[in-house]
Each structure stands twice: as C-alpha cells, then as structure tokens.
Amino acid sequence: MNLRRQTLIAIGFTMIAVVIIVMLYGFVVMEKGYADLEQRQARMEGDRAFALINDHNRAVDAILRDYAAWNETYDFAAGGGPEYLEVNLGAELFQNTKIDVMEFFDRDARYIGGAQLNRSAGELEPISPEVEAAVQRAGIIEETIRTGNATFGYIAAPAKALMVVTEPILHTDDSGPIGGAMLMITYLDEDRLAEFSTLFSRPISMAVPSRPADGIPVAANGFGVVRLNDSTIAGLTPVVDVHGGQIGLLSVEVPRDIYQNGMKTVTSFLLSALLIGAVFSALALVLIDRQVLQRMHSIILQVEKIRNSGTQHRIEGVTGDDELTGLAVSINAMVTEITSANHRYQSLAETAKELNIVIAADHRVEYMNPAAEAWFGIAWHPTLPVTTLVPEFDSELFDEAMSAVNQQRSLRRELQIEREGGLRILDATIIPAIDEQGGVGGMTMIARDVTEQRRREEERLRLARLETLGAVAASVSHQFNNLMTIVQGNLMLGRQMIDDPEMTLRFIGIADEAVARAQIETNKLVTFAHGGEPILQQIAIQKVIGEAVRVGVQDASGEVTVVVEAPALMVMVDRRQLVGAISELIRNAREATGDQGPVTVRVSTTIPWTAPAPELPPGEYVEIAISDTGQGIPESIRDRVFEVTCTTKEAACGIGLPLARSVARKHGGDVLITASGSEGTTISMLLPIQKITTTGTFLSRSPA
Structure with missing residues (x-):
C-alpha cells in the first residue's frame, strides 16, 4: 500500500473518529441535559403535591382554631356535660372537613371525648388504640397545653402517616388560662391519597416503613427522583414528623414526556450531523487528495526514478506556489549539488x-x-x-x-x-x-x-642514539679518567709507603673504592649502549641508599640528610644500576644548591601512584624522594628534562635524569618531578616493594 492510500485511509478514519466522538459527546451532554430537566420537573411536581396536602392541613387548622376559641368548648373542657359532643360532634363535620379523628383533652391532658369516622359506613366510632398510642408517643397534646402553641404536621402510625393539628382551648376573646387542647387528624392512607391524586391530576402515593410502596426507597433521605419504567418517573419528597424525623416518602408519578421528546430531537440532530459530517469528510478527502497527496505521490515517483534510472535529474510537473512546490525546488537543488559533489569526489578519487x-x-x-x-x-x-x-x-x-x-x-x-x-x-x-x-x-x-618514511625515521633514531651514546661516553670517559687518576696516585703512594703496611693498605683501599666507582660509571655506558638489563637481587633499601650517598657526595662539601622510614625494606633491584641512578640524582641536587645547601633523601612507602604515573600497575611502591633548596627547574625546559643532553650547567651532558628514569623503568618503576619552584626541587623515584618493616633515620657523613 502506497503513501497516498495510507494517508487517505488515515485521514478518513480520523475524520470518522472525530465525527463519532463529537456525536457521542453531544449525545451524552444533551441526554444529561434532558435527564436533569426531567428530574427538576419531577422534584417540582413532588413539591407541588406536598404543598397541596399541606394546604388541606392548613384548612383543617383554621376550622380547629374556631372550635377551640368557643366559650362552649372552654366550658366543656372545664367539666361540662356530654351535651356539647352530641351537638358539635357529627359525621357530617368529619366528611365536610375531610378529617378522620377529632379529640378533646382537659388542661391536664386527659382525654375527655372524641371520635373517628368510619368512611365506608359514614358513621362515627371510637378512636382506635393504634391512633391513641401514636398521639401519646408524639406528646403533642402536652406540648400544646404547656406552651399554648398550635401543632401542625405529621406523626407516624402503623401502616400510614397521620396529618395532625392541635390548638389550645381558650375563651372566645382568646383569653386564658388554657382550658385544654383539641386535636384533628387526617389519615394519609390510600383512599385519601387517591383523592389528592384526583385533585392534583397525577398519581400520588406514600411509603412508610411498615408499608413500602412498589419501587419507592423507604430509606431515602432528602429529595430525589426514581425511574419507575421507561415512560414514568417519580419525584420523591421526604415526610418528617413534628420532631423532625423522617417517617415516609411522598411519591408523585410524572410521565417522561420531556426526556422522550428531547431524545427524539437529539437523535434527529445527531443523524443530521452525521450526514453533514460524512459529506464534509468526503469533500475534504477529495480536496486533500487533489491538492496534496497526488502531487506528493508525483514527487515520490520522480525521486525514485532519479535514484534508480540515472536518466532523470529534475522533478517536473509540480506547479503552484506552496510548500510542495518549494519541496520540489529544494530537491532539484539537492540533486544538482549531490551530482556535482559525486563528480568532484570521483574526480578526486581518480586523480x-x-x-x-x-x-x-x-x-x-x-x-x-x-x-x-x-x-x-x-x-x-x-x-x-x-x-x-x-x-x-x-x-x-x-x-x-x-x-x-x-x-x-x-x-x-x-x-x-x-x-x-x-x-x-x-x-x-x-x-x-x-x-x-x-x-x-x-x-x-x-x-x-609510508615505507620510505618509516626507514628515514629509523635512520634518524639510530643517529640520535649514536649521538646520545657519544655524549654519555664522553661524560663517562671524563669521570673514568678522574677515577683512574685517583687509582694511579694512590697506588704510587702505596709503593712509596711499602715499608708502612698500614698506610699501604689505606692507599690501596682508596684505589679499590675508586675502581668500584669506575665500574658504576661504566655501567651507565652499558645502560645506554646495550639496554643494560638489570641483574636483580634482593637487598635492603637502606644499604643501597647509603652506597648511593657516598658516591654522590664524593669530594664535595655540604650535608645530605637521609630519612629511611623502612630501613629493613627489601627490594629486588640491580644494586650497581640503582646506586648509579640515585647517585646521579643526589649529584644533580647537590649541584643545584652550589654544593652548599642541604640535600634530603627521604625513603617512604606509598599507595599505588595512579595520578602522576598512571602507567604503573596497581600495588605498593617505595618512593625515594631527593629534595634540594635550589632555584628550581626553569619553566622553559621543564618538559624536556628527561631528554639526553638537556642541562642548565656548563660542561655537563645532561644524562642524570634520563639515566635515572631508564633504570627505574627497567625495574618496573618510574622517576617523576613531584615539586619544583623557587624553594627547590623534589625528584621522586618509584620502585615496587616486597615488605615493609621498621622505621629509622640516619644522617650521612659530610665530606671534609
């Protein structure tokens, strides 16, 4: 499937999804709106029905107030005869006022007369014990007599709710004292609710705990709406007693005309919107295909042809003044540049x-x-x-x-x-x-x-090595001649003092020491000429340092202080090479102070030297640090001090530091400049160690 079809399908499905989402959203929003409107209507109908019932109770209260304000009623409550009841208590009164019970009480709240209506017979009869018990539980008679206030509301009785009104019995001019109380009750049973339904033109029912009506939640608290069936809902209004407790729910059935007619309107609207959306989507797809996708498809085909055939070098047929035309122009420019670059590269590669x-x-x-x-x-x-x-x-x-x-x-x-x-x-x-x-x-x-270049480099290195060897040989020759002069002089003195064995042995000892130093000097030449691979032996570091100090300070003034933190430390070294290397470092330090200033040789152990000498393998090392108090190494030559012939002293060949580094590296260590400044220089030689023992300090001899 090509890009054009994929794009059309994607845009089509996207538009369909957008239309469906908008329709669903509209349906949900409008359906909720009509449902809310329907519920508000149901609540309003419930409130109106409840108001109708309360209006009836107010009318009863007005009648009761007239009876309670008669002097005849006052006299009857004060102990009058039954004649009052015979004259004023009749079935017609109950039927005309639509009440079911009428009672009289004296000022002590004792029952003194009353009756209830038998609706089917149209006659009065004694009040049922259930009603009497409900009135006693409510305590409304005592409250009316005590406060002098009327009671208007509802109380609960088995299987029904009772609408009650009470009035205090007073004189005709409303003067007291209170002579007692009167009570009128209307049963909110099915028959009475049917009468209210006829007046209200909608079915009204009541649910109480002992008689739940179908579909009415007795335990509901507050106003509400319930769906009875597809065509009817019920608005619920809580009925509370005179003390504020809920005793039932008043239900008013309302037809779902608003919701059903509204949903028909919503369905018609959404179908119209779907049709309009489908037409719009089709037109949009056609427009996108013609203005974008077909032109893009043409560009892609021509790009493929440019890449595969090699006969076409431009995109043609894309007209207009939009981004696609600009894309075609950019591709043409890019193709031209790539073709030119390929020609240039091919020309460069060929030549x-x-x-x-x-x-x-x-x-x-x-x-x-x-x-x-x-x-x-x-x-x-x-x-x-x-x-x-x-x-x-x-x-x-x-x-x-x-x-x-x-x-x-x-x-x-x-x-x-x-x-x-x-x-x-x-x-x-x-x-x-x-x-x-x-x-x-x-x-x-x-x-x-690079064959010839490598040969020239090897020849240059060979010549440089010969030059270095010549410089080292000249230095060694000079030192060797000096030592041979000492040997020759002391042997001559020994022959002259042949008669004095002690003096002869002394001169021979000095000559022997000079021969040993001459061997050290010749080892330098061996190190540079043939590599000088060390002959290792286990030896205490203190012994090597002591011998190196004696060689380094020969025939010189000034003091060399040696601090050995581990005198019994054993190292595997070539004694002669190491003595020669350390003596060169001591000689350099002594010459840096003009043969006057102090020189310190400090021997200590250190952790693996990872920062200054990262090429050293992990492990412990002994550090031999030679410090002087001279002027330091000049900045201009600091990077070249380990090169042969690099020196700041006249008549010197500069082999001390290169020799020391060469010996140290052959032993698995290195030589580093750890400090250099106006207060002096410290050169450190690092060598791998075997064992660390005790700590000690000694002071070398000071030559005379």
Whole structure:
C-alpha cells in the first residue's frame, strides 16, 4: 500500500473518529441535559403535591382554631356535660372537613371525648388504640397545653402517616388560662391519597416503613427522583414528623414526556450531523487528495526514478506556489549539488595519489581508484575479494573494522604487505561507507605507502642514539679518567709507603673504592649502549641508599640528610644500576644548591601512584624522594628534562635524569618531578616493594 492510500485511509478514519466522538459527546451532554430537566420537573411536581396536602392541613387548622376559641368548648373542657359532643360532634363535620379523628383533652391532658369516622359506613366510632398510642408517643397534646402553641404536621402510625393539628382551648376573646387542647387528624392512607391524586391530576402515593410502596426507597433521605419504567418517573419528597424525623416518602408519578421528546430531537440532530459530517469528510478527502497527496505521490515517483534510472535529474510537473512546490525546488537543488559533489569526489578519487578502496560487508572490493590498481598491480572487477589485495585483512581485522564503522568511528592501522622488492608498509585509515538508505553499507580504506618514511625515521633514531651514546661516553670517559687518576696516585703512594703496611693498605683501599666507582660509571655506558638489563637481587633499601650517598657526595662539601622510614625494606633491584641512578640524582641536587645547601633523601612507602604515573600497575611502591633548596627547574625546559643532553650547567651532558628514569623503568618503576619552584626541587623515584618493616633515620657523613 502506497503513501497516498495510507494517508487517505488515515485521514478518513480520523475524520470518522472525530465525527463519532463529537456525536457521542453531544449525545451524552444533551441526554444529561434532558435527564436533569426531567428530574427538576419531577422534584417540582413532588413539591407541588406536598404543598397541596399541606394546604388541606392548613384548612383543617383554621376550622380547629374556631372550635377551640368557643366559650362552649372552654366550658366543656372545664367539666361540662356530654351535651356539647352530641351537638358539635357529627359525621357530617368529619366528611365536610375531610378529617378522620377529632379529640378533646382537659388542661391536664386527659382525654375527655372524641371520635373517628368510619368512611365506608359514614358513621362515627371510637378512636382506635393504634391512633391513641401514636398521639401519646408524639406528646403533642402536652406540648400544646404547656406552651399554648398550635401543632401542625405529621406523626407516624402503623401502616400510614397521620396529618395532625392541635390548638389550645381558650375563651372566645382568646383569653386564658388554657382550658385544654383539641386535636384533628387526617389519615394519609390510600383512599385519601387517591383523592389528592384526583385533585392534583397525577398519581400520588406514600411509603412508610411498615408499608413500602412498589419501587419507592423507604430509606431515602432528602429529595430525589426514581425511574419507575421507561415512560414514568417519580419525584420523591421526604415526610418528617413534628420532631423532625423522617417517617415516609411522598411519591408523585410524572410521565417522561420531556426526556422522550428531547431524545427524539437529539437523535434527529445527531443523524443530521452525521450526514453533514460524512459529506464534509468526503469533500475534504477529495480536496486533500487533489491538492496534496497526488502531487506528493508525483514527487515520490520522480525521486525514485532519479535514484534508480540515472536518466532523470529534475522533478517536473509540480506547479503552484506552496510548500510542495518549494519541496520540489529544494530537491532539484539537492540533486544538482549531490551530482556535482559525486563528480568532484570521483574526480578526486581518480586523480588522488592515495589508495582509495571501497569494501562491501561481504568482503568484496566495490571500487578501486587508479592509484590503488597501479600500486597493487591488479585491475578491479566486481568479485575481487579484499584479501587478494591485503592478506592481513582476514576475518579478525575485518570484524574489528566493521565494528568500528558501525559505531561511526574510524580505525587507523599500519598494514604490512609483501611485494616484489620487499616488504611495504601502508598507513591505512578506515572510515564508514554510507549506503543509499543512509546506513553503513561497508567501509572505505584510504591508504598511503609510508615505507620510505618509516626507514628515514629509523635512520634518524639510530643517529640520535649514536649521538646520545657519544655524549654519555664522553661524560663517562671524563669521570673514568678522574677515577683512574685517583687509582694511579694512590697506588704510587702505596709503593712509596711499602715499608708502612698500614698506610699501604689505606692507599690501596682508596684505589679499590675508586675502581668500584669506575665500574658504576661504566655501567651507565652499558645502560645506554646495550639496554643494560638489570641483574636483580634482593637487598635492603637502606644499604643501597647509603652506597648511593657516598658516591654522590664524593669530594664535595655540604650535608645530605637521609630519612629511611623502612630501613629493613627489601627490594629486588640491580644494586650497581640503582646506586648509579640515585647517585646521579643526589649529584644533580647537590649541584643545584652550589654544593652548599642541604640535600634530603627521604625513603617512604606509598599507595599505588595512579595520578602522576598512571602507567604503573596497581600495588605498593617505595618512593625515594631527593629534595634540594635550589632555584628550581626553569619553566622553559621543564618538559624536556628527561631528554639526553638537556642541562642548565656548563660542561655537563645532561644524562642524570634520563639515566635515572631508564633504570627505574627497567625495574618496573618510574622517576617523576613531584615539586619544583623557587624553594627547590623534589625528584621522586618509584620502585615496587616486597615488605615493609621498621622505621629509622640516619644522617650521612659530610665530606671534609
């Protein structure tokens, strides 16, 4: 499936999804709106029905108030005869006022007369015990007599709620004292509610705990609405007694005309919106296809043709003044630039002196420039394996090169290739070769023949080594001549003092010591000339330091202080090489102070020296630090002090530091400049150690 179809399908489904979401949202919002409107209507109807019932009770209260304010009623409550009841208590009164019970009480709240209406017979009868018990539980008679206030409200009785009104019995002029109380009750039973339903034109029912009506939640608290069926709902109004407790729910059935008519309107609206959305979506798809997708499809086809055929070099037929036209213009400019760059690269590759070889991931050589063909003496062909040109380019090297280019890194190697006339060396740089999809499709090797350059470098190093060896030989020769003069002089004195054995032995001892120092000097020449590989032996570091101090301060003034923190520390070293190296460092320190200032040699152990000398392997080392109080190493030569012939003293060859570093590195250590400034210089020699024992300090001898 091409991009055009994918885009049309995606846009189509998106538009359909948007229309559906909008319709669903509209349906939910409007449905909720009509449902809320329906519920508000149901609550209003419930409130109106409750108000109708309360209006009836108010009318009863007005009648009762007239009876309670008669003097005849007052006299009856004060102890009058039954004649009052015979005259004023009749069935017609109950029927006309639509009450069910009428009672009289004296000022002590004792019942003194009353009756209830038998609706079916149309006659009065004694009040039922259930009603009497309900009135007693409510305590409304006592409250009316005590406070003189009327009671208007509801009380609970088994199977029904009772509407009650009470009035205090007073004189006709409303004067007291209160003579008692009167009570009228209307039953809110099914018959009475049916009468209210006829007046209200809607079905009204009442639910009480002992008689739940169908579908009415007796335990509901507060106003509410319940759905009775698809066409009817009920508005619920709580009925509370005179003390504020809920005793039932008044239900008014309301037809769902608003909701049902509203949902018909919503359905019609949504169907119309769906039709309009479908038409709009179709028009939008046609417009997008013509103005965007067809033109984009044309650009893609022409780009594929430019990439595959090589005969087309421009995008044509895309007209207009919009972003797609600009895209076509940009692609044309890019194609022109790429074509020009390819021509330039091909020209450079064809005329370059460096060997240019493109290698595919399957080990084939995809391209060789003329310089490479001439150098290897092989004409390129599509199946040429790279190992034919470079045998060293085996699987291991090839995998390493591919790993580097896949990480967008370059790899540089020197390749040795056997050719007629001898071994040749190629300095090769391997870089990623990018394919048409922008990924790594192989590698490009750019190489040049550096055989003659390497030979010249080796010759230069050989000449530099000979020059260094000559300088060292001159220094050693000078020191050797001085020592031989000492040997010759002391042997001559020994012959002259042959008759004095003690003096003869003394002169011979001095000559023997000079011969030992001469051996140390000749070892320097061996170190530079033949590598001077150390002959290791286990020896205490204190003994090596003491001998090095004696050699380093010969025939000189000034004091050398030696602090050895581990005198019994054993190291594996070549004694002669190490004595010569340390003595050179002591001699340099002494000369830096003008043979006058103090020189300190401190021997201590240290943790692995990772920062100044990261090339040292992990482990413990002994540090031999030689410190002077001279002027420090000049900044101009600080980076070259370990080079042979680098010196600041006249008539010196500068072999001390190079010799010391050479010996230290042959022993697995190093020599570093750990401090240098106006207050002096500290040179540290690091050597691997074997064992640390005690701590001690001694002071070297001071030459006279």
